[in-house]
Amino acid sequence: MAAAAVQPSGPISDLLRLPGGPVDLRAIDPHGKPGFDGKKKDGKKALPAMGEELFDLQERLYAGGYVEDGRRILLVLQGMDTSGKGGVLKHTAGLFDPNGLRIHSFKAPTDEERAHDFLWRIEKEVPPAGKVGVFDRSHYEDVLIGRVRSLAPAEEIERRYDAINDFEAGLAAEGVTILKCMLHISADKQRERLLARLDDPTKQWKFNPGDVDERALWPAYREAYEIALERCHTGVAPWYVVPSDRKWYRNWAIGSLLLETLRGMDLSWPEPDYDVDEQRQRLLDETPPG
């Protein structure tokens, strides 16, 4: 039987979770650092300091996947180019045991994927019990670039918000705790990061001239985000807006969200379903295999 999904709760979750109702991204400072009092060097130390506890709790979650416990975590990362989805994977997901992680990066859909409902390729990547799954981009692309670039008829885009809510409610009922994070950056910071990519021969491969074209659509993307964040902000799958102009804050905040979530899951080690003493005796009594 699947245990119910736990909703994150704690100082950072409560600060970053959207309040509900209309969303105005311009009212949220991308350079802010809600819940963190120190400076950059403190933030950079605070993230790895969580590592041991994150690792331990993740192992308990993973162990639970071996017994009848359907619980797992799905971290959804959305944000404009250069908002730092890759950086979160490297610095925050990198604190976990890779065996208990399942990361999937969604690119532009293939022809086969386009021939199916937009959730078809998403469902295949839902993390199994015990794992921490990360979506680097997600089904939200289908109401973000999908809306901005009119990649589907308007009524299909409309339909998708409810379809997403139904899908996420189904996941939550199976024991998936869903953390949806929008990495919120300013257009100025994006320009700075794109220029930095162009200036560094080890980063030029990350740059795509199309990224500059998309910048011209910044207000349309902001609006598409605001609509998605408002319509798909539910009790079982809330949205968190993570100020991401400061990389160290972004990484620390997502680490903290994960930690608060794991702490709230009351993860105990599974009880053995065999007799420990009997098994020990079997091993002690056996003829050593040659």
Place this chain on the structure above:
Amino acid sequence: MAAAAVQPSGPISDLLRLPGGPVDLRAIDPHGKPGFDGKKKDGKKALPAMGEELFDLQERLYAGGYVEDGRRILLVLQGMDTSGKGGVLKHTAGLFDPNGLRIHSFKAPTDEERAHDFLWRIEKEVPPAGKVGVFDRSHYEDVLIGRVRSLAPAEEIERRYDAINDFEAGLAAEGVTILKCMLHISADKQRERLLARLDDPTKQWKFNPGDVDERALWPAYREAYEIALERCHTGVAPWYVVPSDRKWYRNWAIGSLLLETLRGMDLSWPEPDYDVDEQRQRLLDETPPG
């Protein structure tokens, strides 16, 4: 166009690679530490010391996946229970950027998987270009437990060795460098580790009474490994036997194999396929989006 797969070469690769011909696992010391001169504490330091170079080379490999370079790595981990496949994932794979890793643990096949050829579920998990894939167990289970437990008719087991060689040759032709590692432990060390699992409430979930039953078949498993290692040891997909009674040596040796492999790939940063100055100027000239 896919670049050719590179064969690992270097001090550790050359020491651990099977010489070819009949394999006698009893002649290989599971407690050995070929190629490592120091003690445990030196070995435990030597692995993380590789981290920075591994990480840098992996990023170059990953960047290559964004251009027309099909190269990737597939690390296959096989070994008896407690040989440390999970430990290698945690300590060695844990040095990489999780975004460039793709780990798959193969369990007993499902009914759907059993209804297909044994390679069907394997092909779906081959890492994409640019990634470091890890198979925790693999298609070799189908000639190991498959043979020992007669899970398929004898002629089907026979057929599989050639099918595996064909499959792996095909992968190599697509640019997959295949590192097959057998984690070689002694039966005594396995008993010690199983007893340790029983003694530790945080490890009891890893124990399965069936593990003790399999121990009685130790000689049959050894023979099945020897046959697989002999028949599927090819120029493009060689086997490495990694002495694994010492955990630190096992982790260090596999880290070293990966490092030697990556070093041999001559991984340069991809050249941009756009005009860098032109793109910089576009960003500097634009009207900042509101």
